[in-house]
Amino acid sequence: MRDLHLITTEVNGTQHELVVESRRTLADMLREDLGLTGTHLGCEHGICGACTVLLDGEPVRACLVFGVQADGKQVRTVEDLADGEQLSPLQQAFSKHHALQCGFCTPGFLMLAESYLASRPAADKTEIREVVASNLCRCTGYQGIVDAIHEVATAQQAGPVQP
Amino acid sequence: MTTTARTAPQTWVGQRVPRREDDRLVRGAGHFTDDVQAPNALHAAFVRSAIAAGTILSIDVAPALEVPGVHAVLTAADLGDPRLRAVLERPGFVATDMPLLASSRVRYCGEPIAVVLAEDPYCAEDGADAVLVDIDAHPAPVSIDDAGRHPLHDEAPDGVLVDLQMFEDESIEQALADSALVLEEGFRSARVNAAPMECRSVVADVDRRSGQLVVHLSTQVPHQVRSGIAQALGVAEHGIRVIAPDVGGGFGLKCVVGREEVVAAAAARRLGRAVRWSEDRVESLTASFTGHEQRYRVRAGFDADGRLTAIDADVEADIGAYSAYPFTCGVEPLMACTELPGVYRVGRYAARGRGYTTAKCPTAPYRGVSRPQIVLVMERLMDKAAARLGLDPIEIRRRNLITEFPYTGPNLITYEPGSYLESLERCEAAIDDAGWRRRAAQPAAGERYGIGIACFSERSAYGTPTMGARRMGMTPGYDVAHVRMDPTGHVTVTTGTCGHGQGHETTFAQIVADQLGITPDEVRIRQGDTDLSSYGWGTFASRSLVIGGTAIRNASVSLAESLKRVASDVLEADPRDISLRDGNAVIDNVVVPISELAARVHFRAHEHPDQPDHLLEARGESDPDGCFSNATHAALVRIDEGTGHVQVEDYIVVEDCGVVVNPMIVDGQVRGGVAQGIACALLEHLEYADDGQPLSGSFMDYLVPTACEIPEISIHHLETRNDGNPLGAKGMGEGGTIGAPAAVLSAVNDALRGTGAQLDCIPVLPHQVRAALHGDGSTSEETA
Ligand code: FES
Ligand code: FES
Numbered sequence: 001m002r003d004l005h006l007i008t009t010e011v012n013g014t015q016h017e018l019v020v021e022s023r024r025t026l027a028d029m030l031r032e033d034l035g036l037t038g039t040h041l042g043c044e045h046g047i048c049g050a051c052t053v054l055l056d057g058e059p060v061r062a063c064l065v066f067g068v069q070a071d072g073k074q075v076r077t078v079e080d081l082a083d084g085e086q087l088s089p090l091q092q093a094f095s096k097h098h099a100l101q102c103g104f105c106t107p108g109f110l111m112l113a114e115s116y117l118a119s120r121p122a123a124d125k126t127e128i129r130e131v132v133a134s135n136l137c138r139c140t141g142y143q144g145i146v147d148a149i150h151e152v153a154t155a156q157q158a159g160p161v162q163p
Numbered sequence: 164m165t166t167t168a169r170t171a172p173q174t175w176v177g178q179r180v181p182r183r184e185d186d187r188l189v190r191g192a193g194h195f196t197d198d199v200q201a202p203n204a205l206h207a208a209f210v211r212s213a214i215a216a217g218t219i220l221s222i223d224v225a226p227a228l229e230v231p232g233v234h235a236v237l238t239a240a241d242l243g244d245p246r247l248r249a250v251l252e253r254p255g256f257v258a259t260d261m262p263l264l265a266s267s268r269v270r271y272c273g274e275p276i277a278v279v280l281a282e283d284p285y286c287a288e289d290g291a292d293a294v295l296v297d298i299d300a301h302p303a304p305v306s307i308d309d310a311g312r313h314p315l316h317d318e319a320p321d322g323v324l325v326d327l328q329m330f331e332d333e334s335i336e337q338a339l340a341d342s343a344l345v346l347e348e349g350f351r352s353a354r355v356n357a358a359p360m361e362c363r364s365v366v367a368d369v370d371r372r373s374g375q376l377v378v379h380l381s382t383q384v385p386h387q388v389r390s391g392i393a394q395a396l397g398v399a400e401h402g403i404r405v406i407a408p409d410v411g412g413g414f415g416l417k418c419v420v421g422r423e424e425v426v427a428a429a430a431a432r433r434l435g436r437a438v439r440w441s442e443d444r445v446e447s448l449t450a451s452f453t454g455h456e457q458r459y460r461v462r463a464g465f466d467a468d469g470r471l472t473a474i475d476a477d478v479e480a481d482i483g484a485y486s487a488y489p490f491t492c493g494v495e496p497l498m499a500c501t502e503l504p505g506v507y508r509v510g511r512y513a514a515r516g517r518g519y520t521t522a523k524c525p526t527a528p529y530r531g532v533s534r535p536q537i538v539l540v541m542e543r544l545m546d547k548a549a550a551r552l553g554l555d556p557i558e559i560r561r562r563n564l565i566t567e568f569p570y571t572g573p574n575l576i577t578y579e580p581g582s583y584l585e586s587l588e589r590c591e592a593a594i595d596d597a598g599w600r601r602r603a604a605q606p607a608a609g610e611r612y613g614i615g616i617a618c619f620s621e622r623s624a625y626g627t628p629t630m631g632a633r634r635m636g637m638t639p640g641y642d643v644a645h646v647r648m649d650p651t652g653h654v655t656v657t658t659g660t661c662g663h664g665q666g667h668e669t670t671f672a673q674i675v676a677d678q679l680g681i682t683p684d685e686v687r688i689r690q691g692d693t694d695l696s697s698y699g700w701g702t703f704a705s706r707s708l709v710i711g712g713t714a715i716r717n718a719s720v721s722l723a724e725s726l727k728r729v730a731s732d733v734l735e736a737d738p739r740d741i742s743l744r745d746g747n748a749v750i751d752n753v754v755v756p757i758s759e760l761a762a763r764v765h766f767r768a769h770e771h772p773d774q775p776d777h778l779l780e781a782r783g784e785s786d787p788d789g790c791f792s793n794a795t796h797a798a799l800v801r802i803d804e805g806t807g808h809v810q811v812e813d814y815i816v817v818e819d820c821g822v823v824v825n826p827m828i829v830d831g832q833v834r835g836g837v838a839q840g841i842a843c844a845l846l847e848h849l850e851y852a853d854d855g856q857p858l859s860g861s862f863m864d865y866l867v868p869t870a871c872e873i874p875e876i877s878i879h880h881l882e883t884r885n886d887g888n889p890l891g892a893k894g895m896g897e898g899g900t901i902g903a904p905a906a907v908l909s910a911v912n913d914a915l916r917g918t919g920a921q922l923d924c925i926p927v928l929p930h931q932v933r934a935a936l937h938g939d940g941s942t943s944e945e946t947a
Contacts, residue, residue, distance in 0.1 A: 036191075037194075037195075038190065078190065133869035138414070
């Protein structure tokens, strides 16, 4: 017998009612049930961070959280960062600083940085490097990622960001 | 229509043009294989051997068929026992089959035995757990020394799948005897995994309309995969369409054909349903392709001035259980023997290379293919000889570098012009500017610093002449491109190369834009689809810009000629006087927009009756003979004497890849490569128990570096044009990975100077550093 649950969750501002099996991960729920394939799976054991999404504003590994744990909560994924055609400051900075090559790790880094800069808007480069070390990127050597996040932090310090 | 301002730079080549790929990737709108929608698909899970070597006595699939959601379980017998066979047509090579699913013997832990197909991936895994496989275990060969004791293939009773007596030299003994200094050294590098962030993935389905088997998969080489599937399943190639959508990194792991992907294709045909499989990280680390487990025994002679007189090398590679298709298990030993001398002149040269089968996942050509090892060997030899002869490490390199070009060495390779000496000297100056020596001289208590340097060249863009010399059963090398202009003056390019993060969509568009006088935004690059492009060899061995880019340029030149012919009709001028720039065909001060010319050709062909058919379509080819980029790398490391931890504090690269098309992308490739090289030097190693059980099954055990292990990397560019192609470019995708292990190992040994210990194996792990520092000598590999 499959162990099914009816849950209510808000994903990127939209309410969803879903029936999910208790063992279904949040990542699979987002990708398969809601078609939000921007959240990537790089290891499925909590190390790489490619699956990072925000659960009630906090970054979580969507491969380590069950879908049922999103019941009554808000989820935010990479698909929510841009405002229509307009990329967010972090997204723009990633491109400008060549912070991505294959781009597979990128959604995870963006969500990690999004929540980090919300709590530490004036982060310095050393701190950023330490936080960025929570996720893995195999392509870039990380420098572009650190530079991109630092640029956004610096701009935030200087005043409201002009998109 | 266009989004780039018309204030065009003089040429697009050479500009830091932002990547076109980025917009979709930062939105999470990239389309990777696992994102491909296939309604009603079956999900595959593999039943894998839990035993490293043995005979399969029985496979009982019945319990799996009872599992809710399981639709079918297939074994080799169900699929007709299809196989992949990689061939090297040279003496000393033993061809062996790689069955898609093991049916009689298993040869490594994780080898696929059966595939379970179910309504969702969770059920598929439940089903795979329920299949009962009975295996009579044999002793498993887990090292080069075991290979002959417990041979895995009946065809190779000595456990050797390839034995290449590459270079023989009767006078080498004499040359060594006459040398002022002879070093006899041993070096080793561990088995590693390329670990792209996206594991392997496949979605296979039969398209009802075309009747084609359509296979989406994460690969660097779509056409080669199509050939592999066609050969294994006995299907005509046009009956198969292979599509690589966005690919989340490859690094060589995805330039060979994986058996699981072919099984998925076979299952889709058999069951008449879409089949999808995405490898998880545990499978990737324990049952996917690996690389780089090699050991070297080298004798090197130097004269009293520190000049290399002779090298006699014996290269042994642990190639795992099978030859990977199509490159074969010869890829590492062949590369090592052919290119070992690298950037140095050597009087006499002899080399033998062997590949041994062991009960581990097969090796594939991982980024750099043996060059990280041979550069490490040569650089260690330089450092050791310098120490023995009382020379400065930079001075001994200066004395040995090739400085006159073209140069043909005793390894029968001809090096075209490079900047070997200049890059060394620039690097030396950069070390001084960065104040490394000062920092190294003032360690805090409990710390040591070391500076290491590595000089190397990177042979790349192997066309069919070079690949032909390797004598594979199928010879990769050439590439073909098509460029088509539509009635709006926009261009679509197809290429047989297939990027996985290298920014082809941007770089190639820059090349086309220069030829046609348009902007890169007006150029669309299509890649990774066997139905779109002519047969092409994909992306590996730093070939794409040099070979694929040249083919694209050649096609663009033809298209530009056509445009000028039409413009000459319209402007009543000689086509030779017309130039294409800023979106116009121009003669003196008269301009006609290219878009107008394009519209005329397509919509008003009757007005140009003298023009040939397919006027605005052009084809270009390229098949060069390989080229050499070069670089010098330097690393500053800090060792914590208490923990043995080695931190790379700073890193300098001086590199020369000829004309740089997009400096931002080149720098990114260098940095990413250096990170992988640092990891090979200090972190990554796949471990196996004595019975062949893999011990590195997750990213908890297999340490891919994080941002904290990788320093900022400063990059300096030199530019020696490659006269072998009109772009002037040389390949550069692997260089970072090639130079870093040697530079870091050299720096670690520099930090250990005075201890009497030297470390000649990578990775260098903290306990080895501690042992070296505290003088128990147990890890010293110094044999000189
Ligand atoms: S996929 Fe979740 S941390 Fe790697
Ligand atoms: S860009 Fe490829 S893994 Fe980060």
